Amino acid sequence: MLKDKNTEKTDLEKLGEFGLIDHLTKNFTITQKSTVKGIGDDAAVLDHNNSKTVVTTDLLIEGVHFDLSYMPLKHLGYKAVMVNLSDVYAMNAMATQLTFSIAVSNRFPLEALEELYAGVQLACKTYGVDLIGGDTTSSKTGMLLSVTAMGQAKEDELTYRSGAKPNDLLVVSGDLGGAYTGLQVLEREKEVFKVNPNSQPDLEPYSYIVERQLKPEARKDIPELLKKLEVKPTAMIDISDGLSSEILHLCKSSNVGCNLFEDKIPLDPTVISSCEEFKIDSTLVALSGGEDYELLFTIDQNDFEKIKGNPNLTVIGHMTDASSGAHMIARGGAQIPLTAQGWNSFSEGN
Ligand code: ADP
Numbered sequence: 001m002l003k004d005k006n007t008e009k010t011d012l013e014k015l016g017e018f019g020l021i022d023h024l025t026k027n028f029t030i031t032q033k034s035t036v037k038g039i040g041d042d043a044a045v046l047d048h049n050n051s052k053t054v055v056t057t058d059l060l061i062e063g064v065h066f067d068l069s070y071m072p073l074k075h076l077g078y079k080a081v082m083v084n085l086s087d088v089y090a091m092n093a094m095a096t097q098l099t100f101s102i103a104v105s106n107r108f109p110l111e112a113l114e115e116l117y118a119g120v121q122l123a124c125k126t127y128g129v130d131l132i133g134g135d136t137t138s139s140k141t142g143m144l145l146s147v148t149a150m151g152q153a154k155e156d157e158l159t160y161r162s163g164a165k166p167n168d169l170l171v172v173s174g175d176l177g178g179a180y181t182g183l184q185v186l187e188r189e190k191e192v193f194k195v196n197p198n199s200q201p202d203l204e205p206y207s208y209i210v211e212r213q214l215k216p217e218a219r220k221d222i223p224e225l226l227k228k229l230e231v232k233p234t235a236m237i238d239i240s241d242g243l244s245s246e247i248l249h250l251c252k253s254s255n256v257g258c259n260l261f262e263d264k265i266p267l268d269p270t271v272i273s274s275c276e277e278f279k280i281d282s283t284l285v286a287l288s289g290g291e292d293y294e295l296l297f298t299i300d301q302n303d304f305e306k307i308k309g310n311p312n313l314t315v316i317g318h319m320t321d322a323s324s325g326a327h328m329i330a331r332g333g334a335q336i337p338l339t340a341q342g343w344n345s346f347s348e349g350n
């Protein structure tokens with residue numbers, strides 16, 4: 001390979017754009033029936049037959065959406081795919097294809113992009129998604145990633161944000177607040193490292209939450225589980241910003257209100273203990289933390305028996321008439337209006 005003798009890093013200029021694209025994409029395989037043509041022509045060709053196609057896209061910018069000082073590039077590639085797949089699963093659809101576009105400055109050698117694409121490849125393999133294209137260009141500073149995911153579902157399976165009805169149960173997968181508390185741990189270690197570059201952080205006690213931040217998993221299993229249980233959610237959204245703001249999206253799109261019960265919010269013990277350590281309120285973290293990539297959905301009350309006791313799912317509230325508004329019922333019984341930032345700390349009873 002064209003390696004720089006001193007640093008063992010390969011300058012991107014030595015490969016040229018086409019050499020680089022070939023190099024990064026040569027080990028990806030096509031597995032989806034719906035991929036007629038993947039990488040290598042002017043456009044990819046897809047045939048989703050008689051099912052509906054869903055499309056979602058995200059733009060990720062260094063310094064805004066990710067910090068390479070504690071985010072390994074392989075994890076970044078993986079997470080960039082997860083963020084998009086999560087949106088596909090939130091439509092109750094299965095993800096099938098992906099495009100991955102990059103803009104990089106000359107600060108990044110080939111080896112850095114190999115790491116990034118190793119994460120993309122692991123994500124594609126694990127989730128059964130084909131990489132079918134992308135674009136490669138240079139940037140003046142830093143790294144930009146643009147990812148588009150496609151998926152498919154039968155028309156009657158698709159779940160929008162708008163289908164929730166009063167009295168529907170509000171359900172969430174997994175647990176919340178891990179990604180945010182994991183970020184707090186990583187930020188703290190970064191500050192310690194600045195002062196003492198020889199310090200070796202012991203992240204072991206925080207491994208669950210650090211992993212939630214660095215290597216989130218999209219909940220492909222939830223649409224599959226719901227199908228098996230014969231439950232069609234009435235509305236669904238993925239939790240990228242925080243429980244509170246996602247509940248408000250469901251309420252607004254469906255024209256309903258909501259009662260969320262604080263004592264039902266699922267929290268991992270590591271989230272609770274690190275919130276105590278950082279002196280932050282664990283409920284606030286779950287409501288406003290974001291990046292958990294769990295699925296939040298509503299179901300008809302008649303479907304409760306089918307999901308009852310499932311360890312992946314927690315009923316955290318119910319929908320109401322729009323006129324009642326969206327509230328959290330706090331542990332002490334106070335009704336606190338939900339806001340996009342979490343809750344309104346100036347309202348009565350808080
Ligand atoms: P065009 O000039 O038509 O934009 P490119 O030379 O950029 O074509 O791309 C050639 C092929 O490689 C296309 O199939 C494109 O989708 C794919 N491709 C380009 N960049 C990437 C990338 N970063 N990751 C994956 N596929 C890519």
Ligand code: MG
Nearest residue numbers: 134135136137
């Ligand atoms: Mg191009």
